[in-house]
């Protein structure tokens with residue numbers, strides 16, 4: 522279980538600019554939680570704090586009862602927190618198969634590495650020996666990164682806008698990937714940052730972040746109807762950008 526208690530974050534160079542204010546959040550084991558809300562609300566910052574890339578200015582983070590506030594990204598990965606960036610990093614000189622092997626953490630065969638690529642809809646033989654550099658398209662890179670998170674088999678997997686740059690077919694595949702992840706390990710949790718209605722529709726819990734604060738959080742059945750209001754997930758952003766509250 523992940524717990525954030527009174528987490529705040531201000532820009533290191535300018536302490537007067539607080540990006541997250543007093544965030545309290547719990548993701549129980551086995552849950553699929555989605556964080557949504559308007560652009561610039563603080564979602565990616567929160568994901569980076571959970572992954573250990575950024576340290577909160579105040580507050581505490583607990584993972585399975587252990588205080589991990591001071592631990593860095595590598596240690597958190599070892600503890601079972603996987604993270605996929607909004608904009609994945611390119612690694613010149615590293616091949617896709619190496620990246621997957623690093624994620625698994627133990628030596629694996631090429632065909633085992635290929636299975637993870639197939640999971641995200643990539644034709645494995647076309648990609649397994651490719652370098653993770655600028656020659657990969659944004660959508661390909663995004664899917665390869667999702668494959669590495671699958672390979673990690675983390676107990677908590679955090680995905681920052683996994684749908685960004687992904688075509689419609691792959692998007693449906695992505696939903697199935699999440700469903701399979703949870704079916705394979707009922708205790709594993711997934712935390713996704715997304716604006717997509719189809720991802721919100723499969724969430725157990727929805728957390729709305731606006732202006733650095735949790736505006737709403739609760740079960741999907743409770744939160745989603747107020748967000749959808751008119752007809753689409755776009756209304757989430759519009760409502761909050763106008764300073765409105767979800768009903």
Ligand SMILES: Nc1ncnc2c1ncn2[C@@H]1O[C@H](COP(=O)(O)OP(=O)(O)OP(=O)(O)O)[C@@H](O)[C@H]1O
Pocket residue numbers: 532533540558559560561562563564565566567
């Ligand atoms: N290092 C930084 N220095 C200054 N401002 C920052 C820094 N990091 C983030 N911010 C600001 O903090 C706010 C929250 O950013 P964040 O990326 O967390 O938002 P988000 O909710 O993920 O947005 P989006 O939906 O557009 O991805 C934004 O206004 C952003 O410009």
